[in-house]
Amino acid sequence: MASPMPVDGVAAASAPAAAIPGGNGGAAANTPAATASPAVAGSAPVTTVLNTELAMLEDTSPSAAQKADARRPAAPVSASYKLRIKPWGTLYVDGKPRGVSPPLKQIVLTPGKHTIRVVNPGFPEYVTTIQVGKNKSGAIEHDFAAH
Structure with a gap:
């Protein structure tokens, strides 16, 4: 059995398939719950995908200073x-x-x-x-x- 692939910087623990929920009693399994499989050829590593998704979710709202400026009434022309x-x-x-x-x-x-x-x-x-x-x-x- 190959050593587990690190997922998001943390190595997966080695445990018999029987100890893993969804395992099939120790038989070789290709389910994600039983083994950590290497990335599919041509796909991005899990951490890259997660980081990209997190970047898309980052706060793009105006800064506090911009919000304060928006609330401030425009100076009247005198x-x-x-x-x-x-x-x-x-x-x-x-x-x-x-x-x-x-x-x-x-x-x-x-x-x-x-x-x-x-x-x-x-x-x-x-x-x-x-x-x-x-x-x-x-x-x-x-x-x-x-x-």
């Missing part, structure tokens, strides 16, 4: 608006305070419709609505003393 407020005023955009101009000289707005309110306690407030386009710049100008 527009820069210069501020020319005289003598000065507190600027509100969509009801939220954005600072006092001057010294604030510009603000960055996202595309869309925005309500701009400029307040100086010595004058009536100035309110306007602007439609901001993608990558468009503009200016918000108001002279309280001139009105």
